[in-house]
Each structure stands twice: as structure tokens, then as C-alpha cells.
Amino acid sequence: MIRKVIIIVLIISLSSCKKKSISLETKNFNLEISSVYRKHGNFKNQLRNYPLFIDADKIDLKEVLGILLRVDTSIIKIRNKELKNQFFNVFIEPKNSDSIVNKTILTTILDEWNLRLEEKNNKSYAIEILDSTKYNNFKSTKKNFVNYVYNLSDSIKVSNCNLKKIAEVLNSEYAEEIVFNNESKRINYTWKKIEFDDLQTQLQHDLGVSFLDTKEDIKTFIISDK
Incomplete structure (x- = not known):
């Protein structure tokens, strides 16, 4: 059976x-x-x-x-x-x-x-860690350098990922361009799939990071269902 x-x-x-x-x-x-x-x-x-x-x-x-x-x-x-x-x-x-x-x-x-193409100009942000204490609250205890990204229906979970990897994940989900080119500790963190402005506020509160507008708008082509 x-x-x-x-x-x-x-x-x-x-x-x-x-x-x-x-x-x-x-x-x-x-x-x-x-x-x-x-x-x-x-x-x-x-x-x-x-x-x-x-x-x-x-x-x-x-x-x-x-x-x-x-x-x-x-x-x-x-x-x-x-x-x-x-x-x-x-x-x-x-x-x-x-x-x-x-x-x-x-x-x-x-x-x-049955798709449509939209061309948009979106903001570009650089991430900085302003509160390392908040950020370290989510520090991963894994000793290896393997990172994991779980893209669920309503949320995204990252495990053993640094900020550069998290920026890549954000770029795959949102039209805005996120940049982080510095070194950072690996963390475990989960967030709901919400609007970028709301997520930006959440990450600032939880991780102690800031999003600095680079003043360089990025042209983006968005493919979606009609």
C-alpha cells in the first residue's frame, strides 16, 4: 500500500x-x-x-x-x-x-x-556592520566553510553564511543591488519573504547592519508572469 x-x-x-x-x-x-x-x-x-x-x-x-x-x-x-x-x-x-x-x-x-518584461531602475546598497554584538548573536559554530541556503516557500534560511553570501541571496530575490566586499563572520539566520524595505529594517534591527545608498541606480530587467 x-x-x-x-x-x-x-x-x-x-x-x-x-x-x-x-x-x-x-x-x-x-x-x-x-x-x-x-x-x-x-x-x-x-x-x-x-x-x-x-x-x-x-x-x-x-x-x-x-x-x-x-x-x-x-x-x-x-x-x-x-x-x-x-x-x-x-x-x-x-x-x-x-x-x-x-x-x-x-x-x-x-x-x-505568457511572460512579461519590465525594465526598472533600482537602488544599489552597500552593507556595513554597525553593531558587531548583534551580528555575533547569530554566529555559526560550524568549523568548516560550507554554506547552506534553504529557499522555502515563504522564507529563506541561511546556515554558515557570511555577509557576502547573504548579499548574493538577496540579489537573487530582490531587484535592488546589494554589495558587500569585506570580511565577516559566518552566521545562521532566517527571514520571511517580505518587501525589501521591511526586510532592510529587520536586518538592521536583528543583525546590526546598515544599508548605505551608493547613489548609483542599477537598471534591472524583470521577467514575470503576465
Whole structure:
């Protein structure tokens, strides 16, 4: 009986993972995209920004969008959790040197997968530790240098992570750019997925850190569901 339940649960979980794909040939370009297994082993990618060409065995959506938008992937934020964690086999080949082909292919992908693209200017912050006593209250007792990040449905838990790693986690979740380039002790900490302004206040109160506006706005491209 238990075995049957496990099989049923496995079938349901597999069927719930929607496989994304696009197969399209127009007078201006060829476009082939299909999902691949996340742990797919050996792969080879041929990527070219100009003239545009992508022939990738395993690539994530952020890298594809970075090439199409001609921007660094660090300023692309994907809000669709399914697409954020998925890899694809991608073939993109323009048939001419039309300067708008990148935009046309990008629009096609967004329309096919019911997504929207927003371009925003967001603030950039540098973190500083102002109250080391508060910060050390969360100090990790682990002796190794392995860090753990648990991205749960309503919260994020970090274990044995320094502030530089925490800044990376914040950057993956929020549009704002967070920077920390100094040394810091490793801590254990958990926070709810709340608005950035609220989390900023919470981290200041709990960890004794400050967020200093660098006055250098960062352009961000946000991909989300329509």
C-alpha cells in the first residue's frame, strides 16, 4: 500500500513539472527550445552575441535573455520559480542581419510562455556592520566553510553564511543591488519573504547592519508572469 502511494505521489509530482518548449521557423529566424534534465551531464554550448547565434545543449533562461538583451545576466531577475530553476536545449539562428531580430525573438519567447518584461531602475546598497554584538548573536559554530541556503516557500534560511553570501541571496530575490566586499563572520539566520524595505529594517534591527545608498541606480530587467 505504501509503495502504491509513493508511486502515485511521484507521478503527480512529475506531471506537475511543466515542460517548456518552442519550435518555430519564420522568414527571419529559426527558434528551437526544449527543457532538459537539470543534472544533465556532458554538454556543449556555442554562444555568440553578434551576429546572434545560440546552439546550447544546456542553458538557463537568464543566459539566453542576457544574449538577446545584450546585457549582463546579473541585472536580469526571473520571478517565475519554475523557469528560474529550469535548463533548456536552445537553438537560435537568424536568417538575416536585421537589427531588430533580437527583439523579435525575445518577444516571441515572452508571448509563447505568457511572460512579461519590465525594465526598472533600482537602488544599489552597500552593507556595513554597525553593531558587531548583534551580528555575533547569530554566529555559526560550524568549523568548516560550507554554506547552506534553504529557499522555502515563504522564507529563506541561511546556515554558515557570511555577509557576502547573504548579499548574493538577496540579489537573487530582490531587484535592488546589494554589495558587500569585506570580511565577516559566518552566521545562521532566517527571514520571511517580505518587501525589501521591511526586510532592510529587520536586518538592521536583528543583525546590526546598515544599508548605505551608493547613489548609483542599477537598471534591472524583470521577467514575470503576465
